[in-house]
Amino acid sequence: DIQFITPDELVPLLGDSAIYVKRFSWIMYDVPQFMSHYYHWWGEIILGGWRVYSRVGLDPDGTFHPERLQLPDRFLLPIVVDGEWRDKARVVGPLMRAAFPQAAIEERDHWLDLIRLNSTIVFQRALVTNRRAAHRHRWGGRWGKMIAGTQEVEVAEYDPSSPSPDHEGFWSPLRKSLTLNLLGYLPTFASLNNRTVLSPPSDQSDKPVVTYIDRQGTGRRLTEESHASMVEALEALDKEGLCEVQIVKMEHVGLREQVRLVARSAIIVGVHGNGLTHQLWMPPSERSTVIEIVYPGSYDFDYEMLARNMGHKHYIVWNDTLITYPKGTYHEGVQILDGFHSPRIYVHGPAVAQKIRERLLGTEGDDAEKPDI
Template sequence: MPTGKLIHGFVLLDRLYLREGTFFVVTDNSSLFPPRDHMISPLMDIGAGHNMESTDRELRFITPEEATEVLGENAILIEDFSAIVYDTEQFMSHFYHWWGEIILGAWRVYSSLNTLPGGPSILPFPARFLLPGVPGNEWKDRAGVNAPLMRACFPSAEIGKSDHWEDLIDLNRTFVFERAMIISRETAHRHPLAGQWAKMVASTMTVDVASDFWEPIRKATLTNMIDYVPILNHHGHVIAPSQAASDRPLVTYISRQGGGRRLRQDDHDGLVNALKELERAGLCHFHVPQMEKMSLNEQLQLIAKTTILVGVHGNGMTHQLFMPSSPRSTVIEIMYPPSYVFDYEMLARNVGHRHYAVWNDTLHTYPKGKYHEGIFFAEGFHGESIPVHGQSVAEVVRERLTARV
């Protein structure tokens, strides 16, 4: 691997061979590599009673001396960078799982190449995404977000599914990927940090990357979706382009009052009123969108100008991936107390936002390197009566908007 180490579930390799659906690593010393079970798992649903230990069917180590006999004398080159999502569709058709885990985790590991001596300053985007375990459009989410964002961010990239993979098998030839990443959810969850945070991207948090590693993805997506990338000053004002300019920072509260997991109605009203008071005081502009009623273009126009994002734990918080990072950028996630999960905190830490977990009138935040202890789902976590004290949230918003930076 170019960076010298392999990350559970996000294995980046140069000159990875493929024949009849099996990967081959050609090496004189397989002991330099981690156990195979840290690299790949079978293409089967997780938690369905299957044996998920990898076998020679998925990946083999062979020596250069064995290569000619096993692989033949010639290999067909697959150029550039290939992202191989080696999973079934089980967890793909979800905005958070696709963008907040698969794409974010892969890009973080790939971006570690920038930190190498003499490494590239600009990384080429993946030339293709291969989904060997997905027969059709099952990777697309019901809200219709995953695929359009992929086409916006990676307009030249092919997305090949199981029929593409079967074609490679049927040719009965050897292929060699110039550079490839094997992405495997089951394998990623074998990392010790995955047990601590229960997140696929946990293992990637050990990878050193630049603080702005996500910016190429964010900027490419916004440019191709809304034709511009808002530039904010240190106050959170949009100063360019002119059509998006603003004289105050934007606070966005993503309402879930039309969904299953939502606030008590009185608390929702109290939160809206408390945040509107900040707007009336001239501290911010304030919006309360219902994302499901907006076009994707409208959603991104709003998020791309947002400095503080507030919402109940849920899929909409994945939008923070396209918020601009700044010393003031903040994600305030409301959970049923004393529940605690790491989904959107992991995103915030990756892309440079300060994260707060809200338990009614108590807000928890942790500095870099420190984390909440444990995961807990209270009985009302997915319920329709989640409490929140609006004034407590508004006070933190006020502090974030007025603090010296």
């Protein structure tokens, strides 16, 4: 529980001495079930918490000052023991070290030590995230997402018209911290509209980069016919010279390489799954797009919520139909059909390729894309 007290109540309630914990502590009240998952950790806990915290860097007139956003010095996990927060793929922990290289991650034993002192603990700066409390927000049931309520918080968003070098929005400090620490550089592009990669030399491309995340070795995947259709359609775009296509099974390459691939991408395509969480490391632009393939008729908000926060355009694909919602509008409810987690997902590759063409050329017509559903 959180209790707000007045200065007059301070000593009677908390005593006349305290242990002072300097700098920035991030306290995460969450359970291993969700913490040990790449999407839930980075796409809900970190993203939602950082969205709220980024208000520290926002002036009343909307000017964003990312330099005000001190990175956390420690993460406290009061409920978790024995590394239960780590995901099976071992992605969460290493990416935390890359984004927050100076921060300690302390589990329940640390929290119990503080409790056993039976003393008042004062945190100089603290951010508290609590999944149970977050779901009490009126939007929690609307999208079924921990971060739903944070979408009401006014933050610095991706704004291509801004003269500020930090037009990329509230997430840019974390994306840049992780990318720069892990790769040693930030890829540069020709412009927000032209996503050819200029530097570094090892990543240069004279065409925008499209990354297709191949999930054919997992349980939730395309039929073999649909996968072949996707590959054929994408390779045709590459051969035509419209884009450079990267087809990758993320589980077969190292974590550094995974981040490198998405950091140079303009568009990411894939079946609903953890790989789409990597959009967190794709720079926003006028062309940045996430195309999420699901079993037709199904709808989930996981990666749409990420895309909206990042400044990427998001599409759900139902076979040959691509669905998108403009800012301020949303699909009505979550729909998880029987085939959602199956190996029977099907898609018409040429329809996806056509949308990629439109996005890269800037010729799509958004008003016509949302069907009556």
